[in-house]
Amino acid sequence: GAVVSQHPSWVICKSGTSVKIECRSLDFQATTMFWYRQFPKQSLMLMATSNEGSKATYEQGVEKDKFLINHASLTLSTLTVTSAHPEDSSFYICSATGGGTEAFFGQGTRLTVV
Amino acid sequence: GDSVTQMEGPVTLSEEAFLTINCTYTATGYPSLFWYVQYPGEGLQLLLKATKADDKGSNKGFEATYRKETTSFHLEKGSVQVSDSAVYFCALGGGYQKVTFGTGTKLQVIP
Numbered sequence: 001g002a003v004v005s006q007h008p009s010w011v012i013c014k015s016g017t018s019v020k021i022e023c024r025s026l027d028f029q030a031t032t033m034f035w036y037r038q039f040p041k042q043s044l045m046l047m048a049t050s051n052e053g054s055k056a057t058y059e060q061g062v063e064k065d066k067f068l069i070n071h072a073s074l075t076l077s078t079l080t081v082t083s084a085h086p087e088d089s090s091f092y093i094c095s096a097t098g099g100g101t102e103a104f105f106g107q108g109t110r111l112t113v114v
Numbered sequence: 115g116d117s118v119t120q121m122e123g124p125v126t127l128s129e130e131a132f133l134t135i136n137c138t139y140t141a142t143g144y145p146s147l148f149w150y151v152q153y154p155g156e157g158l159q160l161l162l163k164a165t166k167a168d169d170k171g172s173n174k175g176f177e178a179t180y181r182k183e184t185t186s187f188h189l190e191k192g193s194v195q196v197s198d199s200a201v202y203f204c205a206l207g208g209g210y211q212k213v214t215f216g217t218g219t220k221l222q223v224i225p
Contacts, residue, residue, distance in 0.1 A: 006157070032210050044158075049173045051186065091219045093157055101165050102208045105134065108157035 002028045004096045006106025013084055013113055021079045021109045023094030027073040030096035034103065035067075038091040047092075050077050084113045116141040120216035122205045123140045127194055128204035129225050135189040135219045137178075145206040147180050147187040148213070155190075161189075161202070194223045 003026040013019050023033060032051050036044040049052075050056040050071035058064045066088075068080040077096070081088055089112050095103040120137040127133060139147065149161040149171070162171030165183035176191045187204060202218040 005130055034212055043215045044213075046212045046214075049212060063168055100209060102148065102160060103213055105150075105158040105160075110155075 001028075002037075002096075002098070002104045004030075004104045004106045006094055006109055008109055009107055010110040011112070013111070015113055016083055018080055018082045019084055019111060021081075021092055021094075021105050021111075023077045023079070023096065025075045025098070025104070027100045028096075030077070030098055031034045031074065032097050033071055034067060034097075035076040035077075035079050036095070038042045038093060040109075044093060067102045081111065084111070086113045089113045093114055099111065115155050116145070116206060116214045118204050118214055118216035120202075120208055120219055122217070123220040124219050125219060125222070129196055129223055130193045131189040131223075133189070133194045133198075133201055133221065135204075135221070137187045137189065137216060139185050139187065139204070139206050141185075141206055141214075144182070144212070146208045147178070147207065148205040149176070149178055149187070149189050150203040150205055151216075152203065152218070154200070158203070163208075175199075194221070196223045196225055199223045 005024045007022045035047045038044045048056045048058045056069035071077040094106045094110040097103040117140045135193045148166045150158045151161045162173040163178035164171040170179045201218045207213040
């Protein structure tokens with residue numbers, strides 16, 4: 001299947017700093033990318049949907065000014081957690097689709113804010 | 115809206131036991147259905163999928179059949195191994211649509 005690479009796989013940052021997570025589709029053009037968040041021992045919750053070249057659509061309750069999403073090209077989307085706080089510590093996973101029947105997931109990024 | 119309900123875990127089985135993880139869904143239209151597996155500390159891997167009614171997805175000894183009449187997509191495996199220990203997510207959607215996940219079922223297989 002298609003490959004989606006997410007980087008970094010884990011990151012520790014200080015409270016108040018910003019962290020950028022990259023999601024790349026390596027062998028296909030991803031017209032749509034999704035960002036999910038997974039709390040410990042819970043399911044994945046969709047945060048936002050991004051289409052190449054347009055603004056992301058955020059799910060209800062997700063702060064767009066805190067979780068900045070950019071989808072500037074057909075192979076790259078970024079999620080920036082601004083002014084991170086300990087409650088933002090979580091596992092973030094992206095997925096990408098080129099329009100087939102399935103979305104392909106990255107490896108995930110474990111963010112720890114101290 | 116769309117939703118997925120799957121049996122709560124954890125499920126603990128002895129090696130070579132039969133596995134069933136129940137999954138039912140609510141959706142408009144006829145979505146694609148998936149089972150994803152997440153090993154400890156890792157991301158999601160697609161285990162199998164079915165795109166239309168009566169389709170059977172299969173992979174690595176796991177099977178699931180898309181049952182429109184019962185809106186179900188139960189996961190089965192005839193003989194589990196220790197290496198199958200992981201969290202299993204039932205999901206629907208895909209393509210240009212978001213994927214809606216169930217809550218996940220943790221499977222622990224003991225030797």
